[in-house]
Amino acid sequence: MKKYKKSDLESYTLGTTLTLELLNKKIEYVKRVYIHSKQEKNETYEKIVNICKNNNIEILMSDKTINSLSDKENCYVIGVFEKFESEITDNENHIVLVNPSNMGNLGTIIRSSVGFGINNLVIIKPAVDIFDPKVIRSSMGAIFNLNFKYYDSFSDYSKNYKREYYPFMLKAKTNLNNVEKKYPCSLIFGAEATGLDDSYLEIGTPVIIKHKNIIDSLNLDNAVSIALYEFTKDKI
Amino acid sequence: MKKYKKSDLESYTLGTTLTLELLNKKIEYVKRVYIHSKQEKNETYEKIVNICKNNNIEILMSDKTINSLSDKENCYVIGVFEKFESEITDNENHIVLVNPSNMGNLGTIIRSSVGFGINNLVIIKPAVDIFDPKVIRSSMGAIFNLNFKYYDSFSDYSKNYKREYYPFMLKAKTNLNNVEKKYPCSLIFGAEATGLDDSYLEIGTPVIIKHKNIIDSLNLDNAVSIALYEFTKDKI
Numbered sequence: 001m002k003k004y005k006k007s008d009l010e011s012y013t014l015g016t017t018l019t020l021e022l023l024n025k026k027i028e029y030v031k032r033v034y035i036h037s038k039q040e041k042n043e044t045y046e047k048i049v050n051i052c053k054n055n056n057i058e059i060l061m062s063d064k065t066i067n068s069l070s071d072k073e074n075c076y077v078i079g080v081f082e083k084f085e086s087e088i089t090d091n092e093n094h095i096v097l098v099n100p101s102n103m104g105n106l107g108t109i110i111r112s113s114v115g116f117g118i119n120n121l122v123i124i125k126p127a128v129d130i131f132d133p134k135v136i137r138s139s140m141g142a143i144f145n146l147n148f149k150y151y152d153s154f155s156d157y158s159k160n161y162k163r164e165y166y167p168f169m170l171k172a173k174t175n176l177n178n179v180e181k182k183y184p185c186s187l188i189f190g191a192e193a194t195g196l197d198d199s200y201l202e203i204g205t206p207v208i209i210k211h212k213n214i215i216d217s218l219n220l221d222n223a224v225s226i227a228l229y230e231f232t233k234d235k236i
Numbered sequence: 237m238k239k240y241k242k243s244d245l246e247s248y249t250l251g252t253t254l255t256l257e258l259l260n261k262k263i264e265y266v267k268r269v270y271i272h273s274k275q276e277k278n279e280t281y282e283k284i285v286n287i288c289k290n291n292n293i294e295i296l297m298s299d300k301t302i303n304s305l306s307d308k309e310n311c312y313v314i315g316v317f318e319k320f321e322s323e324i325t326d327n328e329n330h331i332v333l334v335n336p337s338n339m340g341n342l343g344t345i346i347r348s349s350v351g352f353g354i355n356n357l358v359i360i361k362p363a364v365d366i367f368d369p370k371v372i373r374s375s376m377g378a379i380f381n382l383n384f385k386y387y388d389s390f391s392d393y394s395k396n397y398k399r400e401y402y403p404f405m406l407k408a409k410t411n412l413n414n415v416e417k418k419y420p421c422s423l424i425f426g427a428e429a430t431g432l433d434d435s436y437l438e439i440g441t442p443v444i445i446k447h448k449n450i451i452d453s454l455n456l457d458n459a460v461s462i463a464l465y466e467f468t469k470d471k472i
Contacts, residue, residue: 007272075318110454112458115447117345176469177470193298212351212352212472214381219347221344222344222347225454225455225462229465
């Protein structure tokens with residue numbers, strides 16, 4: 001087995017906790033599990049082995065495979081799964097990321113989003129690959145609780161979903177602190193380096209998270225997390 | 237010049253924007269600037285060269301030095317500075333990080349903190365090194381607008397600062413959404429993997445950022461950013 005490429009039909013989880021999460025949430029897609037000879041026979045390990053046995057999932061002992069797939073020294077379990085498609089749910093809130101380019105950010109955004117009860121993610125291409133093992137690891141497994149869908153353009157997405165749109169942008173006039181929140185809604189964010197372009201000023205209610213001008217902008221995952229908190233704080 | 241080590245007396249900024257920020261904010265500590273032969277003669281470059289000339293800062297053309305200090309291919313300017321000490325300000329709000337271990341997180345926390353107008357950071361050891369070039373890069377230069385101080389223990393810090401303490405922890409009873417905010421205050425956060433230990437339940441007003449149990453916790457920089465937003469939103 002080789003290192004993940006975007007064109008692969010399979011991806012994988014690196015580490016015991018993440019692999020257990022995969023088995024608990026998406027067992028129907030799991031193809032096999034690799035275990036390293038250095039893996040401790042602890043509680044998580046026992047759970048993984050039992051789930052695999054009960055579901056006829058193959059366990060392979062292969063130090064070579066694990067060493068070649070993982071950059072980290074202390075990763076001793078890898079779960080291989082078939083990449084799956086999912087549909088976002090109408091009538092629920094969505095996070096929309098336009099051209100996200102950083103895998104670590106995408107993972108932590110998924111973690112926050114699922115944490116605040118928004119389980120639907122729309123990604124407008126071009127964008128990073130949600131199935132890259134780096135994204136999966138950075139999401140801490142929250143990706144297995146998420147509906148997500150890629151679209152070629154924002155209008156391809158928005159024509160199918162009637163709802164309140166809130167594009168987050170520095171040129172917006174409405175402060176997040178004062179925004180009138182209506183649901184179901186879509187919270188929309190641009191790419192790390194550029195944000196949303198001016199065309200989004202014409203869409204729904206553009207919102208700004210006010211900060212001092214001494215910084216150019218907040219880091220993307222921090223901006224998304226703040227918006228998630230404000231839009232869900234009365235519901236959690 | 238060799239790659240940064242914690243014991244070094246100097247550190248450096250990687251890239252033109254970051255080096256310009258260093259020159260604008262902490263020129264008294266700048267020792268020299270390295271420029272790569274591939275660096276474009278653009279506006280930022282001209283500014284850097286002018287500031288150096290006007291302040292008798294040495295500019296060295298050295299592809300070799302830049303290649304050995306930077307892991308990224310498109311980094312063509314490096315600013316070397318003497319590491320500085322700073323004092324936190326009483327009567328202002330503080331962020332307190334207990335044993336932070338991730339350099340990227342520390343940098344984005346600094347960026348958010350300065351963005352929300354809290355320019356005083358306390359770090360309880362053991363902790364990552366704030367002068368590591370990875371932290372500086374991840375802060376996008378916000379570190380040059382920050383007062384910070386390391387302490388050996390929380391009590392070494394708290395005995396000197398009378399104020400409202402808000403430890404953020406999953407076992408807290410008070411929801412961030414309802415907390416009575418008093419100032420000056422210190423917002424206190426534990427390490428990425430473990431959070432704050434139970435002893436912090438006895439300090440000030442422990443606060444929880446409520447999220448669904450499906451995730452174990454928020455990423456540290458996201459938790460800090462949400463707290464910063466809530467505690468400063470009426471003041472920005």
